[in-house]
Amino acid sequence: MSKGWPLWEIFVRSENGLAHKHVGSLHAADAEMAVQNARDLYTRRNEGVSIWVVKSSDIVATDPSQSDELFAPSEDKAYRHATFYHVPEGVKNL
Amino acid sequence: MSDLRVEYVLRLGDSALVLAQRTCAWVGHAAVMEEDVALANVALDLFGQAKLWLDYAGEIEGDGRDADAFAFARDSGAFYNLLLVEQPNGNFADTIVRGYFYDAWSALALKELTHSRDERIAAIAAKSAKETAYHLCRSEDWLLRLGDGTELSHERAQHAVNALWRFTGELFLGDDVDLQMTQAGIGFDPATLREPWLARVESALQTATLERPVEGWMQRGGKQGRHTEALGYLLAEMQVLPRSYAGATW
Numbered sequence: 204m205s206k207g208w209p210l211w212e213i214f215v216r217s218e219n220g221l222a223h224k225h226v227g228s229l230h231a232a233d234a235e236m237a238v239q240n241a242r243d244l245y246t247r248r249n250e251g252v253s254i255w256v257v258k259s260s261d262i263v264a265t266d267p268s269q270s271d272e273l274f275a276p277s278e279d280k281a282y283r284h285a286t287f288y289h290v291p292e293g294v295k296n297l
Numbered sequence: 298m299s300d301l302r303v304e305y306v307l308r309l310g311d312s313a314l315v316l317a318q319r320t321c322a323w324v325g326h327a328a329v330m331e332e333d334v335a336l337a338n339v340a341l342d343l344f345g346q347a348k349l350w351l352d353y354a355g356e357i358e359g360d361g362r363d364a365d366a367f368a369f370a371r372d373s374g375a376f377y378n379l380l381l382v383e384q385p386n387g388n389f390a391d392t393i394v395r396g397y398f399y400d401a402w403s404a405l406a407l408k409e410l411t412h413s414r415d416e417r418i419a420a421i422a423a424k425s426a427k428e429t430a431y432h433l434c435r436s437e438d439w440l441l442r443l444g445d446g447t448e449l450s451h452e453r454a455q456h457a458v459n460a461l462w463r464f465t466g467e468l469f470l471g472d473d474v475d476l477q478m479t480q481a482g483i484g485f486d487p488a489t490l491r492e493p494w495l496a497r498v499e500s501a502l503q504t505a506t507l508e509r510p511v512e513g514w515m516q517r518g519g520k521q522g523r524h525t526e527a528l529g530y531l532l533a534e535m536q537v538l539p540r541s542y543a544g545a546t547w
Contacts, residue, residue: 208329229331232442239435243335 209258211237215245216253221296223255231256303358304377305478306418307367308520309410310350311378313425314368315528316399317343318535322386335435339396342428349421369539373528380519381464383528390453393439394461400433401497402468402490409485418483437501444505451506458502459510466515468494474520 208230214223226245231237237256246254265273277283321340327333351364382399386392407429410422443454469491471479478484502509518524538545 230329231331235438236442239438240331240335242431243338244331247334247338 208232209260211241211256212259212262213237213241213245214255214257215241215251216255217251219252223253226250228259234258301474301477302415302483303354305474305484306350306354306357308377308379308474309406310347310354310364310367311376312382312399312403313343313350314347315376315378315531316382316396317341317347318531319382319384319386320392320396323392328389336392339432339435342425342432346421346425346428349424353417353421365539369536373524373532374522376524376528376532377520377522378524378528379464379467380516380525381461381467383519383525383531384461384464385527387457388453390443390450391457391460393436393443394454394457396432397436397440397501398461398465398468398498400429400436401494402465403429404433405490405493406485406487409490413484414482440501440507441505444502444507454505455507458507462510463514463516467517467519470515470517470520472520 210228211231211234212228213226215226216223229237229240229244231240234256238254241254241256245251317340320336320343323336324333324340327336347368348364351367354367355362355364379399381395384391384395404426407422407426411419411426413419413422440454443450445451446454469487471487475484475487479486499509516525
């Protein structure tokens with residue numbers, strides 16, 4: 204049965220103000236069912252306040268064979284990291 | 298009055314408990330993992346509702362009985378659930394239609410009970426109403442999918458609707474307990490739910506391309522402790538452990 208159902212990627216926002224985060228994937232016949240299944244699979248322990256579902260086939264991903272050219276060049280550029288700022292006390296989600 | 302209130306609350310708790318026990322028998326058997334978890338969630342919600350109702354019934358009764366005592370130490374004649382919810386799981390369509398008929402009723406019943414003069418009843422109803430609203434959304438969605446799905450799913454959904462229809466009359470049949478609780482401002486008159494229930498269910502059946510069965514003989518008696526054969530087997534399985542090993546814990 205599930206073999207005929209497309210795969211969906213699930214994104215959950217854990218609390219207002221935070222970004223939706225990828226939490227996993229599931230099978231569902233359509234978007235409506237994907238949202239319901241996501242609710243039942245990924246938010247049953249109070250994990251979220253909002254859910255996004257995206258058809259896995261609609262996601263365009265980088266090619267692993269291109270990892271060197273895409274990601275290696277940034278490895279030695281420490282000056283791009285914001286390590287010289289002091290984070291004020293009490294700021295949690297920076 | 299307090300005796301009647303115990304029975305009234307037990308009826309609510311027993312329907313939730315019996316449907317929970319039925320529904321959780323799907324765990325490990327649903328066609329897809331996603332549905333397996335979803336059904337388990339529904340069952341757990343219903344167990345939670347049952348526990349709140351049965352614990353409260355014990356408090357009103359004042360004999361030291363709690364939800365476990367009510368669930369595991371009563372025989373079928375002392376269960377007051379609706380006949381609808383004790384019907385066997387059958388195939389997936391049977392389970393969905395049974396759940397849908399109950400959810401559509403339960404959503405209306407809980408809404409009435411949130412206005413109860415008994416504050417605990419109103420509070421339990423308010424908490425349960427949110428869960429049941431989701432159950433109803435899910436079971437109605439599946440009813441449409443099955444009815445308006447493949448030839449086979451349509452046939453099975455129609456068969457389930459026809460077979461379970463005769464247990465829906467009891468949902469709207471009041472007795473002396475209902476009457477007294479309604480007069481005391483604690484409960485509601487079940488007959489008033491019939492019209493909104495029919496409106497919703499008929500509309501859903503139509504969208505699902507399913508036929509609404511013609512009115513016929515309606516089964517009754519669950520609320521008074523007269524059950525179909527199915528309940529005995531369900532209780533035997535549910536109660537065997539605590540009855541064989543009294544006081545067992547883990």
